[in-house]
Structures are given as C-alpha cells and as structure tokens.
Amino acid sequence: MGYYNDSQINKIFSALSDPTRREMINRLRHGDMSVSELSQPFSIGKSAITKHLKALEAAGLMSRRIAGRVHHCHLELEALKTAYEWLSFYQNFWDNKLEALDNFVTKNKDP
Numbered sequence: 001m002g003y004y005n006d007s008q009i010n011k012i013f014s015a016l017s018d019p020t021r022r023e024m025i026n027r028l029r030h031g032d033m034s035v036s037e038l039s040q041p042f043s044i045g046k047s048a049i050t051k052h053l054k055a056l057e058a059a060g061l062m063s064r065r066i067a068g069r070v071h072h073c074h075l076e077l078e079a080l081k082t083a084y085e086w087l088s089f090y091q092n093f094w095d096n097k098l099e100a101l102d103n104f105v106t107k108n109k110d111p
Helices: 006-016 019-028 035-039 046-058 077-107
Strands: 062-067 070-075
Touching: 006 019, 006 046, 006 077, 019 035, 019 046, 019 062, 019 070, 035 046, 035 070, 046 062
Parallel strands: none
Antiparallel strands: 062 070
C-alpha cells in the first residue's frame, strides 16, 4: 500500500461521513456551482452550509473561486482518488483472504 497522510485520510472520511456533504459532492460532479446554487436543496441555515463547505475544503474535496461577491465551488477529484486508492488496498486484501478461505474450504470438503 502506498503511503497516505493519516491526517488527510481522516479529514476526507470525516467529510464523507456526513450525508449533506456527500450530496454536495454529488451535485458538484455535474460542474461548478455557486454557494447559493449548491445550498438550494438543503433546508439548513447559512452558517451550517458554511461549516459543511469548510469541512469539504479542509479535506481537499472542494475548492472555492471568488468572482466579485460570488463564491464558486469546484469538486477536487484528487482527494476522492486518494480515498478510492486507500479503500482499494483493503478491498484487494480482503478479496485475497476470502479467495484463500474459499480454496481451503473447497479443498478440504468431505467427499
């Protein structure tokens, strides 16, 4: 497994643990959005939206570009790639273990 910064992995998975932030990421996959556009479907206050956006930014999952008074949010795929690679290692690990167990059970079956 490659080297992963534990602090960054923790921030990514912490950010992804919240359903509102996951939905924000899902919406951003269609393209950049202003904070106003991004927050439309959520019935939470402006300060809660700001906290969610800051968590996504701290995790590297989103960046923000400011044009005048409008903040535009952009999905950062590199952080998602990091999470995917981290999870892939464990998927491969468990796939190999389960395959070995299956082989053992098949080989040692009573006839």
